[in-house]
Amino acid sequence: MDVIETHGLTKEYGRKRAVDELDMHVRTGDIYGFVGRNGAGKSTTMKMVAGLVEPTAGEISLFGKPISRDATPSRVGSLIESPDILPNMSAFDNLMAKALAVGVAGARHQCEELLCLFGLKNAGEKRAKGLSLGMRQRLGVALALVGTPDLLLLDEPFNGLDPEATRALRNTLVELNRERGVTIVVSSHVLDQLERMATRYGVIRSGHMADEFTEEELHEACGSSVRVRTTDTSRALAVLEQSLPKARFRADPDGSVLVSGATAEDVSRILHEADAQVLELAMLERDIEDYFVDLMSDDGEGE
């Protein structure tokens, strides 16, 4: 089942179209990496899914049901733009204030549990404005978990965190996903972090969903390729295309041909049999960051 499903989701602010007919699919149990440039429409999309912003057009279904503003309480928690922290209250009081507002049964117990889960037990009575950035970010995620949501929307949760705090937060999110079955949507610029946790990706470009793919599909697309340069590029390309019908080819301006979906041995053998003079033959690993940058860029068409 799709936890989030959007069809033609659109949001306009005046003449500016922040989100443009976006189709998004997040399945149960996914850790969905939502990737896009600044201003691509990630936060607006998340706000619409969270019910905080009214779409101009399109539909959103959560857990298979269309959402409306005054619907029954939802099973969604969010950390969008900044942690929803009341600065003059302690971490525990922040959690309690939200738990009471949401109407959580056994609020005190759940708040204490969340403080432990996020390693904030010792900071429980300290005012939130005195907490470090990492602790505030963790408190933000803890606040998003008040009410035991089944879906967590996290907008740039790793912002400003040091490597240790980033790893701790990432591990907690993975644990929540695996042990409690929480579906998580994470938007982030830190592709390296997303790659370590996401099971599915969505790439948004100028408000439009450029592509959605699984972790496996990403690794397949970024898998090894063979770069070959010969004395006669067009002939080499023709021979390879004929012999390797399932492979993908790209002719680069420097005269080399990039072959994906074939081994270096196959390429070498075919060119040798066709008497093509090989000047260079090399294995290439495609960088995941490059792949995402290609997808995100306005002139990129993706793969």
Next chain:
Amino acid sequence: MLNWLKSDLYRLVRGRILRWTIIIVAAMTAVSMFLVWLPNMPGMEWLNAGVATSALTEADAFTGVSNLFIPLDVIVSLVVVVHLSEDIETGFMRGVLTCSRSRVAYVWARLALALLLSAALVLSSALIGCLAFLIILGHVSLPAVGQIFVWLLLAWGLVAAHALLCALVTLLSRRKVAGVVCACLVSGEMVPGICWSVLVFAASVSNTPALAGATTWLPFTSAKIIQEGPAALFCAQELLVGTVANPASHIAITVICAVALYVGIMLALVPRRDA
């Protein structure tokens, strides 16, 4: 709505806003009571000059409380503005709305908060006033119980109406400064005072009875009468233009209309705004 209200009370108590507000109200009330009592102190009789003797002999605990009406009005409005701004600026409202979704419940909870805070602070001020008088004089002289009850009820309504207006301005503008300006200028009766003066002047110059009548229905007129104390609610009040024959019911109607108007606008506009 009840969940929101529980959370609001928790925040007010744990966040120390309520504690400081009550301390400020208590200090203000005590000072006001002292100033009311001061002319009765031996050697301070000269302060009586120009004041009708009857005014002093009739001075009771509620004279001091009534004098505090406008500052109290401003304080309640400011507390509501600060609380709602915190909802918006910190993203607390956003976080809760993601889970609870109902914006209408949020608006109703804000209305209930304004009513509760107004009631709590008006009542606190009256109680502290009586206590201060008791400490200073050793006894408390009070108006009739019925008069006190009606005065408290109407003062509560008027303070709540102003707090609601400030809440409306804060929620629609999403800016604390707009709410604070509204609290200082409107609840502080500066802008309503200017509007009232302009209307009174226009009514006098144009000799229009309808306009003169309209000025008596402004909340500013109600605030002026409330400041006169409980006894003023039960005798006709001569104003610059026109007369209010039955001040208590007059103020009640004004307050109900103002609250209904603000609540209507709030429910119509606030739930439609993106968070």
